[in-house]
Amino acid sequence: MMAITKTNAQILDFTAQLVAQDEEFPMLQVLNNEGKVVDEDGLKRSELTDDDLVKIMKNMVLSRQLDIRSTKLAKQGRFGFFAPTAGQEASQMASAYAFNDEDWIFPGYRDIPEIIAKGWPIWKAILWSRGHQLGNEYTTEDGREVKSWFPQIIIGAQYVEAAGVALGLKKRSKDAVVYVYTGDGGSSQGDFYEGINFASAYKANAVFFVQNNGYAISTPRNLQTAAQHLxxxxxxSGIPSIVVDGNDAVAMYLAAKEARAWATAGNGPVLIETMTNRLEPHSTAGDDPLRYRTQGDIDEWWKKEPLIRMRIFLEGKKLWSEEIEAAYIAEVDAEIDTAITTADNVEKQKISDYLKHTLEVPSQVMQEQIAKFESEGK
Structure with a gap:
């Protein structure tokens, strides 16, 4: 490739640099807002079968129903901490579909649906939200391991943790990767850069997602950083990085699939920024999004939410219908009902239980406290 030479004046043209940054990150898109294919080659390259497309849609509907039911439970005081996911179904579920059971997911607290898609029982997810120790047991109903780290509450910390596991996979020559999610706010954290830089330096097996959903709690993305693209x-840190339409399930799958292939081939990590929007509060713990954004803005994003375009696309292929969706929602709701009952019937933790699970080997003082509370039946 012929080197492009620049004059000193061009090198010192700072305004031109800002323009160049903006132009270097076009957005990957296969389906537009109307559910029409705008990149036939991209659709073909994804190699998604009709069965795959239906499974992705079902995973997205599952995520939406989990969001709806979890929000209701939280309002009833029957849930614990919950971070709504409406609007991010393609960003989360379509990307996660590109990974397999041997790949490790490192989720943030908004990424519960992706773990459930790997086989984590919903009742354990409910217990996790309530702070119950069984909620950190990552196994399927039949006892198989679910390769997932716990949903990280510390913003961006999962990036550092994921980098270490990704290096371990590389050193063991595993045909597997770590895939990790955070939001746009997470990309402002020091752990974010430390994680991607470490993984880059060692060419570790990792795929990093930054879900640009518009807001870090109440801080809009444009006030977090002057970077034109996250x-x-x-x-x-020297890794390939792309921007993807986070409301386009096909584009999200394609990007994740290609990134996984790159990382497992020994080339190192990839970073994917997904352009989407958080349509609901940051969490059910008292957040009111109308204090920092307008209802009109929210309404406009609801018109572009990912289930709409995927639904139109699949209906055009005769793979989906209102009847199919209604039947599947009923199936999911029944599963959630059973999970709620199971979670409610799990024995409540006592103070002594919390102390027992704080350290692998309780200190002498903790042992005395455990004995005291146990003697009181607490």
């Missing part, structure tokens, strides 16, 4: 932060 994907540019990946370039700072």
């Amino acid at each position: 994907a540019a932060k990946g370039w700072a």
